[in-house]
Amino acid sequence: MEMVIFTKIEDEDILDDLDTLYYSVEIGEHYERDKFKWSERVDFDQAKKKKLEFGFKMNHIKQVIKVEIQGSYISRKSNNEVIQKSIFIGFFNFARCVRKSGGLIQPQQVGLKVSDYIDVQVGLKEKYKFGGYRCITLKAFDTKGGDFIENPDLSVLVVETQNNTIVTEILKDLPLIQSPDGLHKRIEIGVNNYSPQIFMTQDFKVYFVKDSKDYSQYRADDNSIMPMGETRSEQDILQERIHNDLVAFGEFSAYDLIENSVFKQDFLELEPIEGGQSSLKPKKRSRKNTEIYSKTDPSSSQVHQQFDDDDQSEYKLPLFNRNKNQQIGLMTLRSIQCKKRTSFLDLVSNQMLEIVPIIAIDFSMSNLTFDERKCIHSVNEDNQNEYRDLITSISKAFRQISPTSLFYGFGANSVLRKTEVSDLFVGTGDLLNPIVMTDHLEQAYYSCLKRVELNLPVHISKVVEKSIEFAQQSESHFLQAQYQTKNDFKHGLTYFVLYILNSGIVDDINETIEQLTKVINLPLSIYIVNVQNKNLRKDDIDTGQLEEKCKFLFERGNRKFLKVIEYHDLGFQTHGHSEVIHKLTERIPFEIEQYFDSVAAHGTQIHIEQNQVRKGLDLVREVIRQKDQFLESIDGVEGLNRENVNKLIEDFRLYEYSADSAQILLGLKKRVDKS
Known part of the structure; x- marks a missing residue:
């Protein structure tokens, strides 16, 4: 700053x-x-x-x-x-x-x-971050001699030639967009760590392919994740698609895009220069399509303004057959622009964004130490407790940003001697309300610790799944609001940060990875913090494998949404809470910017009114809706009615919406009453 x-x-x-x-x-x-x-x-x-x-x-x-x-x-x-x-x-x-x-x-x-x-x-x-993120957008039209952009059977791949990597893919089922110039599709090329000098030397190829089979890295029979050693690289898949299904292709350079763009300076300068000429000039290179190249006025240096969609700056791109011995089509690229990255500070200060932490704590037997401590958890507030230290740091980090948090537990009987082990239960003691005031997280933790009974196994996939549900609802509200008229109420985006605090042992790695595949395009970041259990060997720690196994997801999503942190690396002993807070939150602004740039901001301009961010009341409404839905589902279930289930919720603090759990508890209650 x-x-x-x-x-x-x-x-x-x-x-x-x-x-x-x-x-x-x-x-x-x-x-x-x-x-x-x-x-x-x-x-x-x-x-x-x-x-x-x-x-x-x-x-x-x-x-x-x-x-x-x-x-x-x-x-x-x-x-x-x-x-x-x-x-x-x-x-x-x-x-x-x-x-x-x-x-x-x-x-x-x-x-x-x-x-x-x-x-x-x-x-x-905010000081301009060198590199940052750029989204290069353009409209692609069919011109003559073929039917490629408008062909519903063809997908479009844009590949960076030097590294032979796909920078964007327009699937065949993506609908065409109508405009005064005709039907077109929007192509968006995301560039991380943008450097004008490097970008100007790059070349690209456009492939039109008719996919004859599913080339994904997932098994078609059961949707399970393939073993990491068996997964093919993106380059291998690309070559197979080109070899089997190529219909047409064309070549262009970054220089071609810059020279025919709406405003060149956006490509050439990391930060706009007010009232001045661009200090960088595109390096002139031999162009592949010089015979059809439409050169624009190189002296243009007007002050940047908002251009209409019907801007006529365009580039003609010839399309060739597989052997490049015959031109079979011509594609027109128009409205070529370079959009700068989203600013986290702008989003938050203009109340376009709300950040909500989700805290999930491991209450399983993996926390037993079998020494004088007996357990990492301790109900005595004067004893050493790594979970308490982490919760205190998270509370301090978010109390000014988010007044409310969501609190869950896993790996324990949610009510001592009354329920079975649960992979997900509400830490507040209220089945219908996981919301805790961020300032009161420590009190909520100790209150929960006194109610639960440590158990096994240790499953975190349900925690990730619940966070995904919240993120999907947030994204749905946000994206729907972008298509409303200006006078309509519009939602800001709620971005969730999930902190899983555990001992490092996980018994459902494959199920967790399957859930993580859904996080790629959602407003959700996940931090797994492994607390210290000296009786566990390094080989026993399962969470350390997750980052390595999810590398292919980070590449696909263009953002690293998962980070595993060791408790001893946070610096509690050397720097105190201040340094810990920094390490627990330092990447969040960048991750949010990446989400907006690569997912939320594409396809439409974001116009969000101030003071329209959904707060904790919206979450309360959601859990109330879930309660009503649950109560409706028990109608007709033998032995259950709304009255006795509501009584169970109040008396036993039900943690899951399950008719089976309600029947079990009701039976236990009847036996206790008889005795």
């Missing part, structure tokens, strides 16, 4: 005998603040600008920036005694500063101002 502190003092009474100005700037919470201090000794009557740089932390976004200025005066009456006093204390809202994107703003609140002629303003903006 880059911050500018502007100061101007025009009061002669303050300037007289002033020797030094001392500045202090603080950002963040008490005891976890970023602090900056410096001094100025000359030209006090001149406007001053001080530029500061600091690393963004997630808890900054809901904080205030405190600016304090003190003056050091030399008293002529008291033998040149130095007197220091505060002349200004102001508080600036971090999110409001971000929304101004570098523009200077007045303080939201003034704590001290000794004169009306003191002007202090703050500007804040």
